[in-house]
Amino acid sequence: MPFHILETESKSILSPVSGFILEAGFTHSLTPARNCTFGCTYCYVPTMRFQGGLKKEDWTHWGQFTTVKRNAPELLAKALRPDQVIYCSPLTDPYQPAEAEAELMPGILEAVAAKPPAVFTIQTRGPLILRDLDLIRKVAARTSLRVGFSITTDRDDVRKVFEPHCAPIDERWRTVQLLCGAGIDVSVTLAPILPCNPEILVSRALATTKGPIVADPFHVRAVKRNGATTREPAHGICRHHGWERWLDPDYHQEVLQDMKQIANSAGREFGWGPAGFGFLARPGANAGTSRKHAESDIVGAVFP
Numbered sequence: 001m002p003f004h005i006l007e008t009e010s011k012s013i014l015s016p017v018s019g020f021i022l023e024a025g026f027t028h029s030l031t032p033a034r035n036c037t038f039g040c041t042y043c044y045v046p047t048m049r050f051q052g053g054l055k056k057e058d059w060t061h062w063g064q065f066t067t068v069k070r071n072a073p074e075l076l077a078k079a080l081r082p083d084q085v086i087y088c089s090p091l092t093d094p095y096q097p098a099e100a101e102a103e104l105m106p107g108i109l110e111a112v113a114a115k116p117p118a119v120f121t122i123q124t125r126g127p128l129i130l131r132d133l134d135l136i137r138k139v140a141a142r143t144s145l146r147v148g149f150s151i152t153t154d155r156d157d158v159r160k161v162f163e164p165h166c167a168p169i170d171e172r173w174r175t176v177q178l179l180c181g182a183g184i185d186v187s188v189t190l191a192p193i194l195p196c197n198p199e200i201l202v203s204r205a206l207a208t209t210k211g212p213i214v215a216d217p218f219h220v221r222a223v224k225r226n227g228a229t230t231r232e233p234a235h236g237i238c239r240h241h242g243w244e245r246w247l248d249p250d251y252h253q254e255v256l257q258d259m260k261q262i263a264n265s266a267g268r269e270f271g272w273g274p275a276g277f278g279f280l281a282r283p284g285a286n287a288g289t290s291r292k293h294a295e296s297d298i299v300g301a302v303f304p
Ligand code: SF4
Pocket: 036, 037, 038, 039, 040, 042, 043, 044, 045, 091, 092, 093, 096, 125, 303, 304
């Protein structure tokens, strides 16, 4: 999909968190760009509209462009503190396709390495992260750095339908393997869980990584009355392919419990909701963080 890259000078780069992210143990979020050129059909960021810090053209043209915060490294150098537990990013993928050209993350990682917070978590699905492996290792040597790497299904035909601009599933597993091989602390995030064989998916996560496994089903209105929710195109895809049960909260619970049992039997942690997401924030939760300056209440929107 063709996309445009726009640039802006942001006023701030670290946002005190609230809701789900705070509950999980993070103190701040770092969003390097507005809009995400992966453009996933289920992404719930555009459903947050202004609450997600978006402008109207972002949610009406989701994935078609992104606006990078060009001064992010300079802002970060001033804003970093040793007690922060930072999640990057709840509102875009830091290694979205546009990042190959924008090259914002190297400056961000240099800033983090120079003034390390307590925890720095990168949430992505982009193999492009390997471009910055040396910098990531540099940060990991100075603080608690984690990568949450999203793998959503074991079926590439499903991936092509829901997230055609994301890398093939095998390439994502290879990326996880390379990160782990480089000594990086990686948690696979099965988020959102797309139609799949749950046993195969969780078993591969167990075989490939050592860390806890985090999962997140589709966010449907039946269980999520307010805030971010799964985008309509994903509902249409489920209806078209006869995959409606993957939108059913009761079925979600069945799948999650089955996966948890397999993981726990292997002696591994498996979680969802704030408890699961909290695996990515350990250690260093800062319960004293003020909520009053929160940029937006990103309840439930952690794996966009
Ligand atoms: S789900 Fe994540 S990767 Fe996909 S469009 Fe949304 S922010 Fe980007």
